[in-house]
Structure formats: structure tokens, C-alpha cells
Amino acid sequence: MRIGILEAGRPAPDLAAKHGDYRRMFRDLLGPALPEAEFVDYAAIDGHLPTRPDAADAWLVTGSAYSVYDPDPWIGALKRFVREAVNRGVPVFGICFGHQLIAEVMGGKVEKAAQGWGVGVHRYAVAEAADWMVGAEAGAELATLVSHQDQVVRPPPGARLLAASAFCPYAMLEIGPKLATLQSHPEMPAAYCADLYESRRERIGGARVDAAIASLSDEIHAARAAEWIAAFYRRALAA
Numbered sequence: 307m308r309i310g311i312l313e314a315g316r317p318a319p320d321l322a323a324k325h326g327d328y329r330r331m332f333r334d335l336l337g338p339a340l341p342e343a344e345f346v347d348y349a350a351i352d353g354h355l356p357t358r359p360d361a362a363d364a365w366l367v368t369g370s371a372y373s374v375y376d377p378d379p380w381i382g383a384l385k386r387f388v389r390e391a392v393n394r395g396v397p398v399f400g401i402c403f404g405h406q407l408i409a410e411v412m413g414g415k416v417e418k419a420a421q422g423w424g425v426g427v428h429r430y431a432v433a434e435a436a437d438w439m440v441g442a443e444a445g446a447e448l449a450t451l452v453s454h455q456d457q458v459v460r461p462p463p464g465a466r467l468l469a470a471s472a473f474c475p476y477a478m479l480e481i482g483p484k485l486a487t488l489q490s491h492p493e494m495p496a497a498y499c500a501d502l503y504e505s506r507r508e509r510i511g512g513a514r515v516d517a518a519i520a521s522l523s524d525e526i527h528a529a530r531a532a533e534w535i536a537a538f539y540r541r542a543l544a545a
Contacts, residue, residue, distance in 0.1 A: 307343045307543065309336075310362030312350045312384065314403050315370030321501055328368045331493040335528060339536035350387075353380045359391035364539050367404025369491060373456050374407045374416050385411050397484040397542035399535055402454055405479070405487035412462035412481050419457040421473055423510045425503050426518030427526060428452045428490060430469035430477045436486070438537035439468065441530075448478070449527045450490035451499050457489070484542040492531035496522040 311329050316322065325331075329347050336343065346362060348354055351370065356362065367388065372381060388411050391398050400408040406416040429449045435442040442448075448469055458476040461467065468486075469478035477489045491499075500522055503515045510518075 308362045309343050309345050310356060310365045311345055311347050312365055312367045313347060314350050314368045314384065315372065318505065325498040332366065335493040335532050336536060339532040350384045351380055353383060355383055355387050359394045359396045363543055364397040365391055367400040367407060369402035372403065374403065374410050392485060395484060397539060399538060400487040402489060402491055405489045406456055406458055408485065408487050409458045409462055409479065414458055414462040415460035416456055417459050418455050423514060424452045424454050424473055425510060425514060426521035427524045428471060428473060430471050432469050433467045436468055436480050438541045439534050440537050448530060449525055450492045450531055451494050451526060452490045453499065453502060454489065483545055486538050492528040496526065
């Protein structure tokens with residue numbers, strides 16, 4: 307199984323030197339749950355995209371400090387690539403920025419949330435469990451780390467709501483059998499998030515950062531999310 311990581315963002319250089327980049331974080335997250343996978347990287351943020359959607363068996367779109375509605379040419383190119391992958395039936399999973407980008411590509415709407423910054427450990431309730439959400443049922447909980455200002459405010463037509471919270475009503479979506487998305491960051495280690503939030507203290511607000519950092523001692527279900535994403539790829543490729 308060959309999974310292409312479409313890199314839509316990077317940590318600041320000082321954070322990357324200390325914690326690694328998002329490509330490494332996704333390998334650390336998914337490697338144990340998906341040992342049969344080979345990961346290949348494409349720096350979408352630099353305009354480097356595969357020449358065709360079948361250059362990998364499946365794709366993963368990472369998070370980013372950008373917004374999906376920003377006019378940067380690489381964002382438009384990434385949207386077109388995702389649309390072509392969808393049209394050709396190649397599985398795609400999106401995380402945070404990737405969640406929002408896929409939702410917009412498929413007809414949803416993304417904007418800056420009135421709730422403000424989402425940071426720290428957020429808890430989503432499962433609304434309806436897809437068959438790849440191993441061990442989940444309606445009402446189950448997924449606790450993962452978040453860092454976002456934008457949200458999906460209108461899901462794409464026909465999207466299936468998988469998980470939500472009061473803060474983020476469209477936190478996890480399935481948009482057809484080979485397309486799914488998650489707003490949170492299961493790949494990010496708590497130590498990285500602590501440094502990330504501190505680096506954005508003035509933008510986020512001191513009280514919100516303090517509460518977010520305090521929440522990092524809570525239980526985090528990163529391995530559960532990894533199992534779900536791994537099962538999504540296996541099921542989508544077997545379909």
C-alpha cells in the first residue's frame with residue numbers, strides 16, 4: 307500500500323528542529339497501525355504535486371497555517387488535484403486544513419469560526435460510526451488535539467456526519483466510500499502542541515492558551531484515530 311502525504315503546511319523552523327515536521331508525525335502516527343504502508347511525500351505547499359492521482363494508492367492531505375479560501379496558487383492546484391483523485395476513485399483522507407479543503411472541494415463551506423481559536427484537547431461525540439471506525443458506536447468519544455480558527459460551517463451535499471462537538475459541529479465527515487476527513491490533529495504530540503500554542507499566545511489569547519496547555523494531561527485517543535484512518539484506507543482500497 308502506497309500512501310502519498312500531500313504536505314500543505316510546515317511547523318516553524320524552531321519547532322521543526324525540536325519536534326520534526328508533519329510528514330514525520332504522520333509516519334509516527336500511522337506506521338504502527340498500518341505497517342504494510344509505504345509513505346511518499348509531496349510538498350504541495352511548494353507547488354509540488356504528483357503528475358497523476360494514481361501515483362499512490364491513496365492520499366492524505368495534512369494541516370496548514372493557511373486557510374482553504376486563501377488565494378495562493380498552490381491551494382488552488384491542490385484543490386484541483388483532490389478533485390481529480392475523487393473523480394478517479396482514489397481514496398483521500400484529510401486532516402484539519404485537509405478536512406476543510408476536501409469539504410470545500412466537494413461543495414461545502416469553510417470560514418473563520420465565531421467561536422475563535424480551537425486549541426487543546428477537544429472531545430468529539432460519535433454521531434454515526436462508519437464501518438471503518440473500529441470499535442465505535444454512536445455516543446462514543448474521540449479525544450484529540452486541535453489547533454484551528456477555520457471550520458466547516460456547511461458540509462458537502464450528501465456528507466455523513468461521523469463526529470461532532472458543540473465547538474465544532476462538523477468535526478468528522480465521510481463524503482462517499484473513499485473520502486473522509488477529520489478536523490483534529492491526532493498526529494501532533496502533546497509536547498509539540500504545548501510549544502505551538504505558546505508560540506501563538508498573543509494571537510490566541512493567554513487564558514485560552516493556559517487552558518489548552520492544562521488540557522494536555524487529559525487522555526488523548528491518537529491511537530484510536532490511527533486505527534480508524536488505517537481501516538479507512540484498507541476498506542477503501544478493497545472496495
